[in-house]
Amino acid sequence: MIRTLETVVFRSRVVILAILAVLTVWLGWYALQLKMDAGFYKQLPQGHPYIETFLQYQDRLFGANRIIVVLRNKKSDTSTIGDGKPKDDSETIFNQPFQKKLNDVTQDIFFLPGVDRRTVTSLWTPNTRILEITEDGITARDVIPGTVTPDEMSGQAINQLRNDVVKGNLVGRLVSNDFSASMVVAELLEIDPKTQQRLDYFELAAKLERDIRGKHESGNFQIHIIGFAKMIGDIADGAQSVVIFFALAFLLTVASVYYYSRSWLLTWLTVGCSLTSVIWQFGLITVLGFGLDPLAILVPFLVFAIGVSHGVQQVNLITAEVANGASGEGAARASFRGLLIPGSMALITDLVGFAVLYIISIAMIQELAITASIGVALKIITNLVMLPIVASFFKYPENFVERVNAARDARIGAIRFLGNVANPAIAFPVFIGYLVLFGIAVNESEKRHVGDLHPGAPELRQDERYNVDSRLVAQKFSVGLDLLTVIVETPPLACVNYNYMKHLNEFSWFLRNQPGVRDVQSLPFVAKQINSGWNEGNLKFRDLPRNQFALVQATSPVGTSSGLLDVDCTLLPIQVYLIDGKAETIKPVVAAVKAWIEERGHKPVxxxxxxxxxxxxxxxxxxxxxxxxxxxxxxxxxxxxxxxxxxxxxxxxxxxxxxxxxxxxxxxxxxxxxxxxxxxxxxxxxxxxxxxxxxxxxxxxxxxxxxxxxxxxxxxxxxxxxxxLLIRLASGNSGVAAAVNEEISKQELPTTLAVYAVIIILVFFTYWDWRATVCCCLPLTFATFFGYWFMLNTEIGLKVSTLPVMVLAVGIGVDYAFYIYNRLQYHLSVGLNVTESYKQAITETGNAVIFTAVTLAIGVSTWSFSPLKFQADMGLLLTFMFVINMLMAITALPAMAVVLETLIPRKTRPWAPPGGH
Incomplete structure (x- = not known):
């Protein structure tokens, strides 16, 4: 069957190449239209209970997708008193120039695209109010009255503002703890309610930089901006450097392939076929209506790397055939025939590895699964069909055979030395050693982290402006972006029912005392303060009144804009501000909420x-x-x-x-x-x-x-x-992060098992030998857990950007195993024992396997210098996975084969794999 297919393909090679050329031109035109695409909702795990809660209340609760802009007085940097606070008003927010600038910043943020204007909050917005105790009881008013203009903010107005900021409990919230900075907060709308168009985060990030920071940061005023929109914009800016690292990796790959093949024709053919598939991939995802997410910007290079990996195998076999006297067409036919089955198996495994990511209900990962699967599927055409067809037209100079043989002879000594691992005296200790390391790796991998390990934006380096701004906000304010909102659904008018309010007060106090919690806001906390106010500020009355009418009096000044209740008091959320957004901070707090629900939470009647x-x-x-x-x-x-x-x-x-x-x-x-x-x-x-x-x-x-x-x-x-009464998790950006982390943790095992299941099925039905399944899968398992161990020690968390890399590593690793075992079984089928069979197989494919792994590792290792932390982490992780999978394929696989043959000898020869010769 393989020879029949070979005959059909090579007889029609001109027609096939013509069709592929037209396809390249057509998809290349669409590839030029590919755009970067990002969205907050693409990060959400749809169907997760936290996200269902978030989506249900997103119009009434805020905090999941906000931007925070801080205006800071730089004079405070050099002039402070002993407690760290500025000496005089000129170094604080309490002066006319600062307040005028703050008003200007507020107005400009108000008119930014995508901003939900209902939610814009600063000292200058009417939703910032103060409740003040007077001789008549309590008065509620704006912190800065609407009758006061920025030019009038001096003298008595400034003194009044200073007093109101303290009385209104705004210190640490809208005003920094040292009075040197003030905050403007706004929520973003993913979909414009008028145009129904999605928010362009890159445009918004550019406007934040140009119209907010660029316009207002001057002299003694400094602007600090944090939020998803700004973070994704900074990632997109840093992602432009990917082109540089892609070009560097490309040049290194070209040089390495030439060094290996000693032919510029074969070199450009290998990288050209890989680039062709990338062009097709870009064109198809544009046709399908997808864009390229900044967090998935590395996928094209991974697809390119897979293509180079398989292309080198083709070059290896073509040069070997030419060295043995075959013509250009004969060598190409032999390569097509010999690698179609193992190459297809390897690529199908890669394809399934990416495709199973689709079961993770996060839109960004699902888009990544689609785009990467398309790219890998195209490799079957470009690397297994197009490459040998084009190679069949090549004519090689007379000295080519001499150059190839000289290069092969130079490498053959080291390759033959590696063949000794198949000697039983070496194989058994090697296998036992790997089993011991595997046991340690399994134990250590249980400690691996799911989610972010660093505060701020872990995708960016810690010295990037965004993370500098994030640290400053965390240091100077008590609240920030790291908000976990716990939803409490109650009967109507629960806000004036002492039993319900007492329960929520105890719950709020319980959360405030959890490690990692910076502050908690809830209706009972505010009601206690107001109740004290109605009693001349007497601290003895800073508690919830049992009398319903007194409770009405204590809660009525709190409006729905506070986010602490809704109109009929059936929603009484608790706002929990965390010290940072690290997974190790979020997880215990979420666990504490679940423990409370289990012990004292009340189910629906x-x-x-x-x-x-x-x-x-x-x-x-x-x-x-x-x-x-x-x-x-x-x-x-x-x-x-x-x-x-x-x-x-x-x-x-x-x-x-x-x-x-x-x-x-x-x-x-x-x-x-x-x-x-x-x-x-x-x-x-x-x-x-x-x-x-x-x-x-x-x-x-x-x-x-x-x-x-x-x-x-x-x-x-x-x-x-x-x-x-029903307590539900969760809203706020920390609630969303908790949902993402839980989804990845939940789906990691099913996706990995799905990939392994496909590998097992493919290997078994290709070789009809259970030994082949064990020999290909066990070293792969070793490499996977060694990868988890590596992630633990290098502080790389398992998250949206790293999970695809681990799945890819499984696919790449089994590629090496397929190519080696395919030749191993062929030699077993002709009567050689397992030791001699491996020594023959390693001399035929070992060079290509080792060369490919080292070349790809060198290429991705350059990513360590990227300004994007997540790209640097991916480079480090991929470098390790390329190398460790190669080592497992050339050492653990033969050791395992020898152990099985020794302990459970074969009774008959295995059959020759398809395409073997």
Whole structure:
């Protein structure tokens, strides 16, 4: 079959090359239109419970995608008193020039594209208010009245501002702790509500640099900007250097391939075919409507590297055939025939390795999976078909054979020495040594980190302007970008119910005392301060009043713009500010919230079904389930299908008395478009519930509504259901980061197992030998866990940018194993023992395997000098993975083969692999 395919391909080689040339021109035109593409929502793991919470409340809660601009008085750098605070007003924010500049910055931010103007907050915006204790009680007013202009900010106005900043508890929030800087905060809209166009983060980042920093940073004023939009813009700017490192790696690859092949024709053919596939890849992803994310900017080089890897194998076999006297066409045919099967297997494995990343529900990784899979799939055409076809036209000079043989003879000594690893006396100690190292690596890999290991933007180096700004904001302010919002869903008017408020107050205090938490804001905390204010500031009254009317008085001054409650008090979020955004900071706080929910969290009063396997959920989260809350009292009316009635459970209302109760049930034949019952009920009834001492009970509605009148009821309305309290994670950018980290941690094992499953299937059905499966997969497993061990020791976290590299390493590693084992089994099939077979195989393919790994490692090692920290980390990790996979293929694989042949001898010869000769 292989020879038939060979004959068809090479007889039609002119037609095939013509078609490929047209395809290259067409896709090349689209490749020129490829653009960088970034988006905040592309970073979110869709379907994760935290993200579902975030998306549900994104219009009412903020903090996940914000920008923070800090205006700082540089005079404070050189003139401070003993406690670190500036000496006089000229070195603080309390002077007219500073306030005028702050107002200008606020106005310019207000009109930036993508800014949600409702959320712009600074000392100059009307949503920054102060609650002041007076002889008449409490007055609420703007910190800077609307009647005061920037030019009038002097004298009495400045003194009033100074007092109001302290009274309004704005120190550490909008004003730095040392009074030298002030903050402007704004949320971003991913989709423009008018045009429905996605926000261009690169344009916004450029405007922040040009219209905010460039315009307002001068003299004694310095601007500091942080936020996702600025970070992704800085990454995009740094990503431009990728072109330089790509060019450097390209030149090193060209020089190395020429050194190996001793032919400029074969050199340019190898790199040309790899570049062709990259051009096709760019063109196709443009046609499909995708862009290139800055965090996935390295994918094209990885695809290029895979192409060079397979191209060198082709060059290796072509030069060997030419050296043995074959013509150019004969050598190309032999290469096509001999490498089609192992090359296809290797590329299919690479393809599956990237494709399985699609199961991770993060849009950016899914786009990466698509673009990388396209690139690898194209390698089957460019490297396994196009390369040998073009090579078949080559004529080699007479001295070419002499140059090739001289180069091969120079390398053959070292290669033959490596063949000694297949001697049983060496193979067994080598294999046992690797097993010991593997055990250590498995143990150490359990300590590896998922998520960011460094504060600020770990994708950038610590001395980059963004991280310098991030550190300054963290040092001078008590709040910043690292916000975790815990959602608390309550019955209506829970904000004036002492039991609920007391529970939230205890929860807030619990969170404030967790390691890694800088500050906590919640309605009970604010209400206690206001209650003290209504009592002349007496600290004895800084507590929650039990009287409902006093509680109304304590909470009424707090508006919905504070983000601490909604209009009917069914949403009372808790804002948790963390010291940084590192995974080791976020994870314990999230774990603390989960522990509280498990121990003291309250489930919905009536629940149906499960969520995340063990969490009961309210009916509105079920397909077809609807709920309508009554405004007059804390009850709900629930609409359910007949199937959903089976799973109903009752839990006594939280913080209340356990007592029997009954629900009114009505049956309906159909529901309206909004999911509520339509028309008059066709049947009515009641269901009694008697909870046990824990407050739990089953709700067997179907047994209580027997009767023919219920037979036609498809939907059931349950009335008078008391509402409960539900604590949910999470919003805020730290909540989003926690969701991403959990998703990667959850999906890492399934994706790796999926790749291994494909490798096992391919190897077994290609060689029909379980030994081949073990010999190819076990060294690969060694290399994978050695990679995790390496990541731990070099402080590289497993995250969106590193997970694809580890999956790629699996594909590259098995490439080496396929090429070596393919020749090993061929020699076994003709009667050689395993030791001699490996010594023959390593002399035929060892040069190419070692050369490819070293060349690619040298190329990516130059990335260590990149201004982008994540690119430098990827270069370091890829360099290690290229080398360790090569070492496993040329040492662990033969050692494993010898151990198996010795302990479990073959009874018959294996069959020759397809294409072997």
């Amino acid at each position: 009536l629940s149906a079904g499960t969520f995340n396997s063990d969490k009961v959920i309210p009916v509105e989260f079920l397909p077809g389930g609807r709920v309508k809350r009554e405004s007059s009292d804390p009850t709900s009316s629930w609409t359910l299908t007949r199937e959903q009635l089976v799973n109903l459970r009752y839990n006594a209302p939280p913080l209340g008395e356990i007592k029997p109760l009954q629900f009114r049930v009505e049956g309906f034949a159909e529901i309206s478009a909004d999911g509520m019952p339509k028309g008059d009920p066709i049947a009515k009834g009641t269901v009694k519930v008697n909870p046990d001492e824990t407050g739990a009970a089953g709700v067997d509605i179907l047994s209580n509504i027997r009767g023919t009148e219920w037979d036609n009821a498809a939907h059931f309305l349950i009335r008078d259901v008391p509402d409960g």
